[in-house]
Amino acid sequence: MLHQKIPPPTFPLLRRLSTTTTPTGFSLNLPKLEPSNDAELITQILITNHNPFHFTESPLQLHGISLSPHLVNQTLLRLRHNSKIALSFFQHLRSSPSPPTTPTSFNLLIDILAKVRQFDVVRHLISETDPSPETFLILVKRLIAAGLTRQALRTFDDAPTFLQTPFTLHHFAFLLDTLCKYGHTRLAVGVFNERRSVLGSDAKIYTILIAGWCKLRRIDTAERLLSEMIESGIEPNVVTYNVLLNGICRTASLHPEERFEKNVRSAEKVFDEMRERGIEPDVTSFSIVLHMYSRAHKSELSLDKLKLMKVKGISPTVETYTSVVKCLCSCGRLEEAEELLEEMVGDGISPSSATYNCFFKEYKGRKDVSGAMDLYKKMRGGLCEVNTRTYNVLLGAFVNLGKMEIVEEIWCDLRGSVTGPDLDSYTCLVHGLCGKEKWREACGYFVEMIERGFLPQKVTFETLYKGLIQSNKLRTWRRLKKKLDEESITFGSEFQRYPFQPYKR
DNA sequence: TACCTGTAGG
Numbered sequence: 001m002l003h004q005k006i007p008p009p010t011f012p013l014l015r016r017l018s019t020t021t022t023p024t025g026f027s028l029n030l031p032k033l034e035p036s037n038d039a040e041l042i043t044q045i046l047i048t049n050h051n052p053f054h055f056t057e058s059p060l061q062l063h064g065i066s067l068s069p070h071l072v073n074q075t076l077l078r079l080r081h082n083s084k085i086a087l088s089f090f091q092h093l094r095s096s097p098s099p100p101t102t103p104t105s106f107n108l109l110i111d112i113l114a115k116v117r118q119f120d121v122v123r124h125l126i127s128e129t130d131p132s133p134e135t136f137l138i139l140v141k142r143l144i145a146a147g148l149t150r151q152a153l154r155t156f157d158d159a160p161t162f163l164q165t166p167f168t169l170h171h172f173a174f175l176l177d178t179l180c181k182y183g184h185t186r187l188a189v190g191v192f193n194e195r196r197s198v199l200g201s202d203a204k205i206y207t208i209l210i211a212g213w214c215k216l217r218r219i220d221t222a223e224r225l226l227s228e229m230i231e232s233g234i235e236p237n238v239v240t241y242n243v244l245l246n247g248i249c250r251t252a253s254l255h256p257e258e259r260f261e262k263n264v265r266s267a268e269k270v271f272d273e274m275r276e277r278g279i280e281p282d283v284t285s286f287s288i289v290l291h292m293y294s295r296a297h298k299s300e301l302s303l304d305k306l307k308l309m310k311v312k313g314i315s316p317t318v319e320t321y322t323s324v325v326k327c328l329c330s331c332g333r334l335e336e337a338e339e340l341l342e343e344m345v346g347d348g349i350s351p352s353s354a355t356y357n358c359f360f361k362e363y364k365g366r367k368d369v370s371g372a373m374d375l376y377k378k379m380r381g382g383l384c385e386v387n388t389r390t391y392n393v394l395l396g397a398f399v400n401l402g403k404m405e406i407v408e409e410i411w412c413d414l415r416g417s418v419t420g421p422d423l424d425s426y427t428c429l430v431h432g433l434c435g436k437e438k439w440r441e442a443c444g445y446f447v448e449m450i451e452r453g454f455l456p457q458k459v460t461f462e463t464l465y466k467g468l469i470q471s472n473k474l475r476t477w478r479r480l481k482k483k484l485d486e487e488s489i490t491f492g493s494e495f496q497r498y499p500f501q502p503y504k505r
Numbered sequence: 506t507a508c509c510t511g512t513a514g515g
Contacts (some may be wrong), residue, residue: 037512094508134506173508174507177508203508206508209508239509240508242508282509284510287511317511320511354512393513
């Protein structure tokens with residue numbers, strides 16, 4: 001049995017947690033615990049606020065609540081960056097009399113382990129369970145991601161001996177797609193040519209390979225493959241053309257005007273070719289082109305295309321509209337962007353927070369505090385859900401403007417929001433406080449972010465470190481250092497090399 | 506089990 005061989009986890013955070021005398025130790029106010037039906041709620045709170053391994057033994061069991069398969073998956077998802085704990089958590093569950101683990105949670109664990117290249121452990125686990133084709137596909141994907149393509153192919157070939165059901169063309173497509181996604185298009189084409197006589201081929205497979213060449217910016221090769229596909233009697237579909245279109249539009253260079261125009265012409269050519277073959281462009285086709293216009297700040301073209309697609313009877317989605325709104329905002333045409341918002345609503349599509357973020361970005365560029373705050377207030381008033389990304393845009397804007405009192409207000413709202421601050425929020429805040437030379441506060445938030453499981457960027461640490469040294473804040477620095485040691489966090493070797501020497505002004 | 510767009514900001 002594998003779980004007997006796995007040593008208990010020795011992560012510092014976990015070690016510290018398991019030695020606390022009270023099993024819960026939560027500082028937050030939990031709602032009144034109801035053993036019967038509040039497991040979901042409680043778990044949600046615990047997962048978002050604390051290391052979830054903590055709760056598996058303590059509060060839930062304390063209240064007679066057992067883990068449902070859904071909660072097991074949630075927990076594993078939360079543990080996905082901490083493979084050792086994930087593994088011992090899983091083994092711990094599996095050793096119980098009626099394990100709540102499922103094939104899904106098993107696959108989740110396999111993915112977590114394979115992501116950190118624990119391939120031996122993965123193979124071992126697979127060999128002692130009843131794996132599904134998906135299990136192998138996950139492994140294959142992670143092997144390819146790790147650059148071990150040969151092993152991946154061998155795994156794919158060996159898998160059927162472990163399985164009741166053999167791989168189908170669908171699984172073969174997954175293999176080729178993964179190879180292409182990680183840039184091994186040439187290999188994918190080789191594998192395809194080798195086995196097409198046995199496994200066959202379809203439009204999907206060709207589309208995958210065409211996308212692979214587009215990813216490598218080999219548009220000419222992609223086009224050749226498309227002709228080959230047509231010659232061999234397989235009709236391309238709208239997705240095939242969208243892939244090619246996206247390849248052209250993404251690699252398009254935007255600035256020398258002539259180059260941009262040339263790209264617009266090649267995109268138009270794809271549209272023509274589609275129509276010739278009787279394939280109507282869809283929302284995606286238009287979105288791809290609109291995105292290119294938006295990147296090139298071509299608001300006129302953008303509006304024209306939007307009009308055209310509506311004439312053609314294709315309904316734009318929120319994302320389509322957002323692309324155009326973004327383009328108008330980035331061209332400084334805020335009024336027209338607002339008009340477009342109304343048009344959207346008239347079409348029965350509510351703008352998303354991403355749509356409003358375009359406005360915030362423009363306000364930020366204009367240093368328009370009241371404009372930004374007005375919109376923010378409206379959103380909070382029920383206009384639209386304010387998500388963490390919106391908060392981050394706002395934080396960035398007001399940190400840039402040095403309006404720390406507004407930053408504080410927004411931070412307060414962010415803390416109370418559903419998702420709460422993320423790595424970007426903390427990074428932004430700490431950098432802002434450093435810019436204002438509020439070292440102690442910055443340090444407080446730096447420690448807090450680590451405690452909440454966000455690994456700070458090296459540049460954040462460096463900024464704080466330099467600031468603390470230059471302003472001679474020895475005590476604060478020691479506190480920070482202690483925290484880093486506790487969590488075994490290091491930021492490169494250069495800081496270990498130099499013993500701490502406060503800079504004398 | 507993802508054949509295609511969309512974040513944000515370089």
